[in-house]
Amino acid sequence: MKLHEYQSKRLFAVHGVPIPRGDVATTAQGAGRIAEEMRGPVVVKSQVLVGGRGKAGGIRLAQTPAEAVEMAEAILSLEIKGLPVRKVLVDEAADIQTEIYLGIVVDRANRRAVMMASSEGGVEIEEVARTKPDAIKKVSIDPFLGLRGYQTLGLAKGIGLTEEHTRAFGRIAQGLYKAFQAYDASLAEINPLVVTGDGKLLAVDGKMVIDDNGLFRHPDLAEMRDVDEETPTEQQAREAGLSYVQLEGEIGCMVNGAGLAMATMDIIKHFGGAPANFLDIGGGAKAERVATALRLILEDPNVRAVLFNVFGGITRCDEVAKGILTAFEEVKPTVPLVARLVGTNEAEGRELLNQSEYRLVTATTLAEAAQKAVAAARGELSA
Amino acid sequence: MAILVDKNTRLLVQGITGREGEFHSLQMIEYGTQVVAGVTPGKGGGQACDGQVPVFDTVAEAVAETGANASVVYVPARFAADAILEATDAGIQLIVCITEGIPTQDMVLVRAYLDQKEARLVGPNCPGLLSPGQAKVGIMPGHIATTGSVGVVSRSGTLTYEVVYALTARGIGQTTCVGIGGDPIIGTTFIDVLSLFEDDPLTEQVVLIGEIGGSDEERAARFIAERMSKPVTAFVAGRTAPPGKRMGHAGAIIQGGTGTAEEKIAAFEAVGVRVAEHPEQIADLVAQG
Numbered sequence: 001m002k003l004h005e006y007q008s009k010r011l012f013a014v015h016g017v018p019i020p021r022g023d024v025a026t027t028a029q030g031a032g033r034i035a036e037e038m039r040g041p042v043v044v045k046s047q048v049l050v051g052g053r054g055k056a057g058g059i060r061l062a063q064t065p066a067e068a069v070e071m072a073e074a075i076l077s078l079e080i081k082g083l084p085v086r087k088v089l090v091d092e093a094a095d096i097q098t099e100i101y102l103g104i105v106v107d108r109a110n111r112r113a114v115m116m117a118s119s120e121g122g123v124e125i126e127e128v129a130r131t132k133p134d135a136i137k138k139v140s141i142d143p144f145l146g147l148r149g150y151q152t153l154g155l156a157k158g159i160g161l162t163e164e165h166t167r168a169f170g171r172i173a174q175g176l177y178k179a180f181q182a183y184d185a186s187l188a189e190i191n192p193l194v195v196t197g198d199g200k201l202l203a204v205d206g207k208m209v210i211d212d213n214g215l216f217r218h219p220d221l222a223e224m225r226d227v228d229e230e231t232p233t234e235q236q237a238r239e240a241g242l243s244y245v246q247l248e249g250e251i252g253c254m255v256n257g258a259g260l261a262m263a264t265m266d267i268i269k270h271f272g273g274a275p276a277n278f279l280d281i282g283g284g285a286k287a288e289r290v291a292t293a294l295r296l297i298l299e300d301p302n303v304r305a306v307l308f309n310v311f312g313g314i315t316r317c318d319e320v321a322k323g324i325l326t327a328f329e330e331v332k333p334t335v336p337l338v339a340r341l342v343g344t345n346e347a348e349g350r351e352l353l354n355q356s357e358y359r360l361v362t363a364t365t366l367a368e369a370a371q372k373a374v375a376a377a378r379g380e381l382s383a
Numbered sequence: 384m385a386i387l388v389d390k391n392t393r394l395l396v397q398g399i400t401g402r403e404g405e406f407h408s409l410q411m412i413e414y415g416t417q418v419v420a421g422v423t424p425g426k427g428g429g430q431a432c433d434g435q436v437p438v439f440d441t442v443a444e445a446v447a448e449t450g451a452n453a454s455v456v457y458v459p460a461r462f463a464a465d466a467i468l469e470a471t472d473a474g475i476q477l478i479v480c481i482t483e484g485i486p487t488q489d490m491v492l493v494r495a496y497l498d499q500k501e502a503r504l505v506g507p508n509c510p511g512l513l514s515p516g517q518a519k520v521g522i523m524p525g526h527i528a529t530t531g532s533v534g535v536v537s538r539s540g541t542l543t544y545e546v547v548y549a550l551t552a553r554g555i556g557q558t559t560c561v562g563i564g565g566d567p568i569i570g571t572t573f574i575d576v577l578s579l580f581e582d583d584p585l586t587e588q589v590v591l592i593g594e595i596g597g598s599d600e601e602r603a604a605r606f607i608a609e610r611m612s613k614p615v616t617a618f619v620a621g622r623t624a625p626p627g628k629r630m631g632h633a634g635a636i637i638q639g640g641t642g643t644a645e646e647k648i649a650a651f652e653a654v655g656v657r658v659a660e661h662p663e664q665i666a667d668l669v670a671q672g
Binding site for chain 1: 403460461483484485486487488489491492494495510522523524527537538539540541542543544545548549565567568592594595597598599602618620621622623624625628629630631632633634635640644660661662663
């Protein structure tokens, strides 16, 4: 789960990271009032969960409260990469001398958290990794020892910070690691961390991604979820315990297991079709969850055919068939359906589907199922 | 011969009285696995699986009483890290964790602790191990596999079943099928399992099933080039996955342009590993020898 900039920075501040004075508004007038309190130039920043806000006109400098109102109005009417802007953060403008990058991620290869710093602040770290990999300095954090002073000093020197800033940098690095740990983050990032004209360090922008598996420990954070980040379908799927990602093709897929779901999408492409979605109904799915899954697939207007690919293990094919039939009662499918049910209770599952008034095309192998689904989506196959 | 589990494995089930734990324990017993003990705190002194398995409060007690040497973990995600650590401290050598949804930071600690110990962890978020005709530990359906000389290692669950089923249908049997799990931090990697298969005299060929995310497949490709004499056939799921979206597994995500299927396939092909276009084609490639 991604957090907004203002949410991330507030959580960093709890752990001692200095952030600019500022507040959040949902209206242009609200933004103006915050600007008045700041008594000086402010930055009005769209709060949406995508990168590239600046380029899209979603971050603007305002010299006066009146200007802040004007800019907030413009920004609040924007849609950035498909996401509507509903909130703006109004921050006191910082007198920026230099910009640096500071972030922590879980390094899979190393199996521990790694802190990265770079003198190239304000640029996406992936971009720096491509163009100037030597500019990124890293330290690996032993979970039993924590982040040590010598490590933050090494980072500070590595990115060319002068003596006067190394202690402040060390405190900020420690604060960021504490926040990373405290909130079960998979990423915590300050970009840029700036050195101001009066020689202070300030976290001007922040970003945090929380590990969904850790959310049970943070009910307060779970409430911060911005549902705009997901399509309405993805949101319904998450609430039903389904893993769903909308794609742009014409063949709806319902599969049990993430790896098999990806392989099913791939084989559709292999035979000349395009998947409309990734959908994993999970292990041991009951009829109700299957019905929700099918409703979601059929709501997508691009879908020209549906492919069910279920390899029964914990999941029972008859439960899946029941779910499909339940969904048919509510959503009358108008597109061809191809079903491949293999494994636990496959005979019972097929028997149930044969009783349906909707004729399903059946298949034994995955390749056969995919070829039939592709043909069905082109209208070249009838049940 | 098989790797990791065989007919001599004395298995302990952590979370044996839970719904999943008991169901799969019965299936493992039916398959012929020696399930010697179960652990559920607060239920010590009782029995599970229709009176076939004694239940203990702690892993240490179970080990002392039954001589269990391997453990399978079905406990819920929020208690799973503790269960793995408990098994480690009780001297269990092989811990297979089926549980899905363990927080990554818990696994960072668990993995760091295990690195200092002898114990091997397989998983978490994995289907477990299956040595056809000898033992099954976890949740793989036993009937899809048959004895033979192909070793299978996979990051996935049902996709593994699909591939094993296709192999069996072609009359190609397996030594051991290993699901290493789809999480970012896992106990046993492709390389660990490849190395075991390379050393196993009965394994003649290896099938590796990878997916998008991370760089474990690339590291496996390097290992194959440098250390493996046995032929390897691979499949990588997620050619059509869009960047930035998590595809079910916590580990299956293309981030910052890395972890794509194309990169992984190229890494395998560069070292002479045959890469199947779709799961059923793996059996065709393996049949070619």
